[in-house]
Amino acid sequence: ETGVTQTPRHLVMGMTNKKSLKCEQHLGHNAMYWYKQSAKKPLELMFVYSLEERVENNSVPSRFSPECPNSSHLFLHLHTLQPEDSALYLCASSQDPSGGASTGELFFGEGSRLTVL
Amino acid sequence: LAKTTQPISMDSYEGQEVNITCSHNNIATNDYITWYQQFPSQGPRFIIQGYKTKVTNEVASLFIPADRKSSTLSLPRVSLSDTAVYYCLVGLTGGGNKLTFGTGTQLKVEL
Numbered sequence: 001e002t003g004v005t006q007t008p009r010h011l012v013m014g015m016t017n018k019k020s021l022k023c024e025q026h027l028g029h030n031a032m033y034w035y036k037q038s039a040k041k042p043l044e045l046m047f048v049y050s051l052e053e054r055v056e057n058n059s060v061p062s063r064f065s066p067e068c069p070n071s072s073h074l075f076l077h078l079h080t081l082q083p084e085d086s087a088l089y090l091c092a093s094s095q096d097p098s099g100g101a102s103t104g105e106l107f108f109g110e111g112s113r114l115t116v117l
Numbered sequence: 118l119a120k121t122t123q124p125i126s127m128d129s130y131e132g133q134e135v136n137i138t139c140s141h142n143n144i145a146t147n148d149y150i151t152w153y154q155q156f157p158s159q160g161p162r163f164i165i166q167g168y169k170t171k172v173t174n175e176v177a178s179l180f181i182p183a184d185r186k187s188s189t190l191s192l193p194r195v196s197l198s199d200t201a202v203y204y205c206l207v208g209l210t211g212g213g214n215k216l217t218f219g220t221g222t223q224l225k226v227e228l
Contacts, residue, residue: 002160035218043161043204043218090160106153106216108160 003027006091006109013081014117021076021112023091032074033106034066035090043090049074050096081116088113121205126223135192137222139205142186150181150188153204155221161204165190192224200226 004025013019025032034046048056049068063085065077074091088111094104122140129135141150149168153161165172167179167188178191192199202221209216 002162004160042220045217088158092160105151105163105166106161108162110159113158 002107002109004091004093004107004109006089006112008112009110010113010115012115012117013078015081015083017081018077018079020078021089021091021114023074023076023109025072025074025091025093025107027093027095027107029093029095029104029107030071031094031096031104032068032071033092033094034074034076035092035108036087037090037111038084038087047076078114081114083116086114086116121207121219123203123205123219123222125220126225128225128227129195130227131196132194135195135199135224135226137190137192137203137205137224138187139190140187141205141207144185144207147209148207149209150179150185151206151216152177152179152190153206153218155202155204161218164203195224195226197226197228200224 007022011019031050033048035043036046037043045058046060047054047066052068052071063080067075090108090111092106092108094106096104149166151166152164154164155161165174165177165179167181169181169185172179180189202223204218204221206216206218
């Protein structure tokens, strides 16, 4: 138990569906992240939210839409995905000083395994 | 961003000490070195972090030479449950900084 909970753990969707991944952290952290891990590839950083503001969008296609309503919750809205988007989507959180970089440890959830048919 | 290079895979036996070395030639002055462990279908888990010299905790040691262009993760007396991918990261989190994962080192421990 890392203090970061992701739901659903598994999701199968068609290319025309709209679904959302949810992440909740119970650690009181102020930064949250979405990573994508495809088979046999390194983790790819997708989005970073610091103090509920998006500070990083790593050239992610618009069919992925993040939302951070508060410091404890992070969503990834999915629509018109492609089969190559099938991957493990990982959420993480960390505690960082306001507006600054830190050595904050990343706490990851167990991931949401997405399959796009 | 400091790029890291690690061996793709390593094999070991139970009870042995395993040393995984990571190269990061363009590490910046403010960068820290952090190692994570990842089991299949799980998120990475923090192992250890350091800036220079040696750091030790209950699961591992981290050796960093004076020039900081490399680092070595040392796992004492590994067991089957240490079979995992180990990632070396260089940088800082937060504030818009990107902390990127490389390909990692797949450690396989056998009896």
